[in-house]
Amino acid sequence: METAIVSESPQQLVSKLIFNTVVPRPIAWITTVSREGKVNLAPFSFFNAITTKPPLLFVSVGKRKDGTLKDTARNILETGEFVVNVVSEEFLEKMHLSGKDFPPGVSEAEELSIELEPSKLVKPPGVKGVPAALECVLKEHLQLGSTPMDVFIGEVVAVHYRPELLQTQLGVVGRLGGKRYCVVKEELDLSELS
Template identity: 35%
Template sequence: MTVSVNPADMTVEARRTMLLASIVPRPIAWTSTTSTDGTRNLAPFSYCTVVSTTPPMLSLTLERKDGGEEKDTLRNLRATGDFVVNILSGSLTDAMVATSGEYPQDVDEFAVAGVTPLAADVVRADRVAEAPISLECRLVHILQPGSDTVVIGRVERCHFDDTVIDGEGNIDPGALQPVGRLGRAFAVIDGLLSIRA
């Protein structure tokens, strides 16, 4: 038997919960930005995907804080026009969760997470030295299609730890062991199916 629901008949929280539990797994974009005064911000977002390969672009969707205020990530993006998406492996999950809280704007969230800031090549925001993949991005568009804000950035530089990429540029998901979001839970993706598509 199928259960069918009309999203318009659901509360906002029920609708959000239903979407989060249905669209899985969602990659964690551990996003670093820098404020105009140089404060480092680091926050995880699970609404992330590729939107173009030529030019290479990706999107982040940012919800607002509980009080309706914009998150520091979005404020920094508007002000500086750049960000870094760090892809984390399972060993960084605790550090990532530590940055999911709400902190005052002057708090360095790299310090909160206990990770190492590493200067990016072409953008102002630092990347996470411990992250196996980091993508330096420049802001292309900020869209407001509904309650949340969609940010589209062009990937300007890619950084890969040599443990997750081979000499031909192939990324080994087994070595990467990326973290995904399953509803309100997290999972390390380490079980792979050998299906050729």
């Protein structure tokens, strides 16, 4: 076992350790719209649930290398809405490719032939065919860290889901270190123990 004291370690190692030890991370495949109504789609794995009453989620969005806001962050700040699409194995490659830096105004969904469908309570559409899509409205915006990262806390206002997802999450995708992913292939149910 090796130990890295963060205050004595280079930032590159610290980042690498976070990416490779906080695993697997759930993936939020986020749809937003710009003020002009242009749809944007991008994946984020610094993402998780915070509370259930009310249902709050967070997603942490870094800046581009040139220090500008990513389209997702800009759109959430402009419109206060986003949709978190849950990624299953059949969407893995498209989700990964949608993380490329497409120029603003270019629709990832169109470029990658990803079908969208209207949401119920928010403007951004969801991705058609995913196991679940959570419609969110922005509750809080925090800026954390030295770059800084934009952390968005969203309240879930509607959930679209395949009913079988409440019984099994087989086939759902997570992020590992680097450009590696995992797919839930086996579930170990310990409910008999309690």
